Amino acid sequence: MLTLQKDNLNKLMNKTKTDSSAWTTRNKENTIRLALWTAAWLVTTAIAAFGPKVLWDFSTVPTILGVLANVGVGFGMMGASKRHLQGQDELMQKIQLEAMAFAMGMGLVIGLSYELLEDIRIISFEPEISHLVILVCLTYMAAMVAGIRKYR
Template structure:
């Protein structure tokens, strides 16, 4: 039995440590994505291999982040997993519906610019809000 989160509070040092590690993964992945994106957009470098390396490093860190998140979920107990599942379902649903609504608004001419970052932001905010609601609901 893995006891790194279970047998403790959601705010226990063990749980906080795992959450902090997840945040570090997310931060590093986001930072390398921004670096790769802005680097290419503003031509911080001209060599093709640096572009390829930036994409490969970002993708590899993304895979690492996903792997860590899966192991993070497996360490949780059934209630914590239920809260995560509900939050992920809510965030994915909002992202899906939001992206199609966004697309319709663009087609209708109400919105000119389309940014994938807006959908990611929507999903992130809804996920975090759903986690808070879940923790309060089962408190």
């Protein structure tokens, strides 16, 4: 009786193993797809930023096309990111959600205060959006590490 139940469990394990291989493969594909979209977005960002100066001497049409390509590929990257996130298991989704909430909050609070510093003449230079992007990225990475350690 016990052997029969073990056999059934092993059969179920074998069946789920096939399903999980598909899950693992799908996750790997999602990760690769996201990496490719991110690389493409970086390339189009570089083209949109440096193309006008280096490649086509600020000609309007290629500049606009460069920016449109950058935005279009950016939306593609967002879609790949969403699919990647949806493919992850529920614990990783929870860790990601907490990290994103923390990064977004930090970006909003510190970003607005940072912008205010110039208006109230505490700093003399103009706040750059790139500083905010770096802050959000670093906060997100730190929160991800903290989340992974928390549930380890």
